[in-house]
Amino acid sequence: MFQNSGLSLEQAPPISVVFRFFLAGSLFGIFGGVWLMMNGGSALDSSDSAGVVMTHILTLGVMLPFMFGALEQMLPVLGGVVIREPVKTAIRTQYPMLVGTIVLLCALRTSSPEAYLVAAILLSLAIVPISLKILSSLLAVKSHSSSSRGMGLALFNLLLLLFIALRLLAARNGLGGGEYYPELKSAHIAFGLYGWIALLIVSVSFQVIEMFYVAKAYPPALSHYLPPSLVILAIANLIGALHYPPLMPWLEGAMQLALLIYAIYTLERLYRRKRRAPDTTVRFWMLSMLSLSLSMLISIASKIFTPAPELEILNYILYFSFASGVLFAMTYKIVPFLTWFHLSSEGYLDAPMMHEVISPAYGKYHLWIELATILLAILSIFVPALWTLTGASMALSFIWLTIAVGGAWRKYLYTHRHSKRFDMGSFRL
């Protein structure tokens, strides 16, 4: 009965499961910065292959592994789901994902059908088994929170997203459906941005904002209905793409309005949080939610007025700032906690404390680097010569993150190797 209830001592997956994903995501982030340095403004142009590559570096390369790492860590706590054979599952997911992402980036750049095929197979192998595994254990859980339900929905949407991508690929290679290509592509983008990334962040935040910052819970109407609404709207948008494209701006507009409301609520919750001690991760969340509100405002306004191309790039930057802000906030909480938690539960008396794993000052510097990156990116829209500097700043931001994750992992292994372990087993009953 309790096997699946998450209430077992072995519930926390080994630290390597989470850290390997976080490290891979950070490394791809560095690559994203380098790609921006190499390609300048065309890396943000969605009609240029350099831009499509950039988007996939950020989504598949950075977001996807962070999602899996965070899910493996959080689902046992939030949803009472235990993922069996976590290390094996993580490795079997990670390698095809790494190689598949790299091959896909090459395919997007060269349009080679063979590369597309290899990437499609590898990414399906990476994403489908782990998603089905987590989804099936989520379905076995009786009482769900808005968070665990939302994360399940995001995972389900990820599978749909993969399916749309495969469909898009087929259309591209003359295997039917080519007449819908532009609509399918825009549904793919909306699905990825809102149905997957935003839904995932929204679901995580419902739990995390309240819990990490002692803030008031979200109104039940919002936490209850926002995730399924996003799913329904994203799917309707997809159907609209195939059957009635004029509906699409309305459906997208509805998602954007919902996210705008969510962002404003989150800002209010954060602003009035009870935990007032200085905390950089709060700043990251605020930056993220401000970016989301602005981005959604611009998106909605663009439906009414014809947008200037500059505005579209600004929107892209803001959405990136939204996703990366949450990613950094979560990493700076999860990584030090896990390092401390695993070592101290394993009985290492000199386990480093959270602030010794990653010092608060280190996170604060990162916030400045991130702010510089966003500001530089916005300036670069008007002064294209600055794109190189923006890329460098973005690379630095992710180097900073890589060092944080890698350094924590090293401290963990070092304590393991060099410290004396206190056998709790002989001490307890």
Next chain:
Amino acid sequence: MQISNYLIHEHRECDNFFAKAEELASRKSWEEAEKTFLEFANKTLLHFKKEEEELFPLFEELTGSSDGPTQVMKYEHDQVRGLFGKMAEALQKRDMQSYLSLSESMMILLQQHNMKEEQMLYAMCDRMMPMEKKSEVIERMEALKE
């Protein structure tokens, strides 16, 4: 009254004291921080006592298992109790950095513990127990003192 309402309310109450103590420590208002921390620790320990002495035995009886979830919850209580000692020590030494670091760990540890109780254990109790039994447990928990 539902068991979850009663105990979740206590979780939130403890959170408030925790947040206050942390803020005071970050401003180096040591005396007040000590007082609030003590309040937080005592409230939490009493809450643990209520669970361990009243709720968990009943849960074990209902599910016919004493080495399942309740064992894990007790183990986590022990972890939290261990941290109380270290936090008190940091307060005594007026060591802000180490207090804030410990309180960060405390928060996540306690929150994930509470979450598991709220979403699984309490929810199960509320589902399985008849109403009059619930009122009886709550009364008995209410009667417990530090």
